[in-house]
Amino acid sequence: MFAIADQLLGGSRIHVVCEDKKSRMARIPGKMKRRARVRAGDLLIIRPWDIQDEKADIVFRYSRTQAGSLSRRKMLPEEINVF
Secondary structure, three states: OEEEEEEEOOOOEEEEEEOOOOEEEEEOOHHHHHHOOOOOOOEEEEEEOOOOOOEEEEEEEOOHHHHHHHHHOOOOOOOOOOO
16 A cells, blocks of 8 residues: 655654555565665555554655656556655
């Protein structure tokens, strides 16, 4: 599911706004924390938790160039297309 990073919370947690217009708290996994820095306004792919729908895990972060390319090709939902 696509999401936009909204607010950094600290402790490898971040608020995201998802394509289904829900706000979730997402967790940055350890291997991503070491490789890619997630900032507010980034385009992300998240996986919502089965047990708690208001929480999610971040799977991938798109760069600004990649997000712009997806936007130009109309592959992003209109709810989160800010690029």
